[in-house]
Amino acid sequence: MDKVGYIYIMSNKNRTTLYIGVTSNLKQRVWEHRTHHMIGSFTDKYNLEHCVYYKFHPDIESAISRETILKKWRRSKKEELINRLNPEWKDLWEDIKDWVM
Secondary structure (H helix, E strand, O other): OOOOEEEEEEEOOOOOOEEEEEEOOHHHHHHHHHOOOOOOOHHHHOOOOEEEEEEEEOOHHHHHHHHHHHHOOOHHHHHHHHHHHOOOOOOOHHHHOOOOO
């Protein structure tokens, strides 16, 4: 069975910096960012603790392909994507944290 994938976008408290990532376990990966599990990483350095966007993909390959595309986008286009699904830019951790994986 193929692994599923998720594209996600992390931001800081003031929503000034964005990070786009891909994972097969969204709950664990967002928790790692929130707790600064990867000391010295980009998300650690810029305090990117808030998940403001995520999207499910049925396989990890399609998620990786989509991540590659999104990373090339201008900031304004990334903001439009977030605004369509999360106009308040709320931290989606509350939606994710109780997932059973």
